[in-house]
Amino acid sequence: MKCFTHQVDSVGICKSCNKAVCSECAVDTGRGLACSDFCVEELNDINVIMDKSKQIYGIGNDSKLPPTGILMYMFFAAAFIGFGVYQTILKGRPDYFLFVMGTGFLVVGGLAWYRNRKLNINC
Numbered sequence: 001m002k003c004f005t006h007q008v009d010s011v012g013i014c015k016s017c018n019k020a021v022c023s024e025c026a027v028d029t030g031r032g033l034a035c036s037d038f039c040v041e042e043l044n045d046i047n048v049i050m051d052k053s054k055q056i057y058g059i060g061n062d063s064k065l066p067p068t069g070i071l072m073y074m075f076f077a078a079a080f081i082g083f084g085v086y087q088t089i090l091k092g093r094p095d096y097f098l099f100v101m102g103t104g105f106l107v108v109g110g111l112a113w114y115r116n117r118k119l120n121i122n123c
Helices: 037-057 070-091 097-119
Strands: none
Touching: 070 097
């Protein structure tokens, strides 16, 4: 590939605008190449966005706590099953709707936990 400005062999591609750059045009930011001052600013913004996204999604973290969404599924599962047990004791017959809902939340929570572990995210 040739540099977009000098038409000599390029050494890389600008991470912001994807233009080929030669060693004279390339600005190494430490986290990617840029071709101009404008692209350096854009590249810094892109890196900030990537860092924040990694924090939000917990990518690369080895957190021992389950994600908040999975905790909510488990809370609703426990609530429905608990109310089902309470209604069974109170009325003397099981309330199948509560047990089915509780089991459904358990299954969905388990599938969400498995998916998050497989994708290595923690959100």
